[in-house]
Amino acid sequence: RLDPRLEAFEARIARGEKIEPGDWMPDEYRRQLIRMISQHAHSEYVGMLPEGEWITRAPSLRRKMILMAKVQDEAGHGQYLYHAAETLGATREDMMDALLSGRAKYSSIFNYPSLTWADVGMIGWLVDGAAIKNQTMLAGCSYGPYSRAMVRICSEETFHHKQGKEMILTYAAGTPAQRRMAQDALNRWWWPSLMMLGPHDQDSPNTAVLSRWGIKLKSNDEVRQEFINEHVPELLEAGLSIPDPDLRFDEASGNWIHGPINWDEFWAVVKGNGPMNRARLEARRFAHEDGAWVREALAAYGARSQAQAAD
Numbered sequence: 546r547l548d549p550r551l552e553a554f555e556a557r558i559a560r561g562e563k564i565e566p567g568d569w570m571p572d573e574y575r576r577q578l579i580r581m582i583s584q585h586a587h588s589e590y591v592g593m594l595p596e597g598e599w600i601t602r603a604p605s606l607r608r609k610m611i612l613m614a615k616v617q618d619e620a621g622h623g624q625y626l627y628h629a630a631e632t633l634g635a636t637r638e639d640m641m642d643a644l645l646s647g648r649a650k651y652s653s654i655f656n657y658p659s660l661t662w663a664d665v666g667m668i669g670w671l672v673d674g675a676a677i678k679n680q681t682m683l684a685g686c687s688y689g690p691y692s693r694a695m696v697r698i699c700s701e702e703t704f705h706h707k708q709g710k711e712m713i714l715t716y717a718a719g720t721p722a723q724r725r726m727a728q729d730a731l732n733r734w735w736w737p738s739l740m741m742l743g744p745h746d747q748d749s750p751n752t753a754v755l756s757r758w759g760i761k762l763k764s765n766d767e768v769r770q771e772f773i774n775e776h777v778p779e780l781l782e783a784g785l786s787i788p789d790p791d792l793r794f795d796e797a798s799g800n801w802i803h804g805p806i807n808w809d810e811f812w813a814v815v816k817g818n819g820p821m822n823r824a825r826l827e828a829r830r831f832a833h834e835d836g837a838w839v840r841e842a843l844a845a846y847g848a849r850s851q852a853q854a855a856d
């Protein structure tokens with residue numbers, strides 16, 4: 546017999562109700578959410594680095610202001626998500642420790658280098674485009690705090706996506722050097738963007754339980770297909786070529802079918818051996834240590850305010 550609490554919990558999800566922090570939930574639901582939300586928070590936090598490096602080298606004041614706003618948004622997304630994980634009992638200290646010690650996973654995509662200015666545009670168009678596909682789905686998830694964080698994050702991501710697309714469309718229609726730079730960025734970011742949406746469904750151990758409890762409403766392959774179908778025609782329209790010789794349109798399904806993905810590369814990156822894994826963690830550790838005085842000052846201020854309130 547099913548635990549009556551589990552039955553009631555599943556009935557609530559079936560009715561489309563949100564599960565809120567104080568509500569009863571299975572331990573595995575809590576564990577899965579902490580895993581996923583903390584990995585997501587780390588991704589936003591590490592995700593500031595590939596583009597942040599370009600702030601001082603932006604080609605105009607307008608581009609610099611857009612990029613600063615975008616990188617600042619990613620920090621904000623990390624904050625909402627760490628808070629969402631805290632509502633489930635995770636602590637900020639443990640999550641930070643897991644990230645900085647290299648135990649935690651974060652998105653593979655941020656372990657690739659941003660080599661030219663066009664990468665900033667391509668990250669906006671492709672990486673934020675893929676993130677929006679995944680996160681619009683998560684905005685409908687069964688856990689209230691995560692679902693609500695996703696609504697705001699997706700609206701900000703839409704701005705990130707648009708600025709990236711606008712930038713690449715400009716360069717793709719620009720001088721020969723600009724066109725080459727845009728194509729080179731696409732060549733390097735295309736496959737990692739497909740990988741970012743996770744392994745094929747048959748190799749995705751978490752999907753079954755996440756779907757059962759309304760956390761994932763679409764599988765990794767479904768989201769990847771949506772992303773490809775939306776982006777391929779637009780990239781081709783821009784006059785760029787997609788670095789996949791097997792890519793073809795399938796009339797029957799209406800889908801663009803991609804060639805084989807290099808999953809060995811994906812797992813190497815996930816396990817810490819991608820081109821930039823070490824540099825990304827070093828940069829985060831440096832920032833953490835460099836910011837110690839801010840945490841200490843906040844703690845001292847908090848203690849003093851509490852003491853004054855008690856007087």
Ligand code: ACO
Pocket residue numbers: 580581584585586588589592650651652653654672673676679683740741742743744748749750751752755765815
């Ligand atoms: N990078 C790093 N690790 C990954 C990636 C990736 N792109 N894709 C999957 N993995 C990991 C999973 O976290 C899981 O590891 P774990 O079980 O040790 O925790 C393992 O590979 C197996 O994958 P799945 O069973 O498919 O994992 P899951 O069902 O959680 O699906 C997905 C992966 C789609 C990334 C999901 O976790 C998700 O939607 N997360 C929230 C969104 C997110 O984190 N986005 C980050 C990038 S967006 C941005 O920051 C701009």
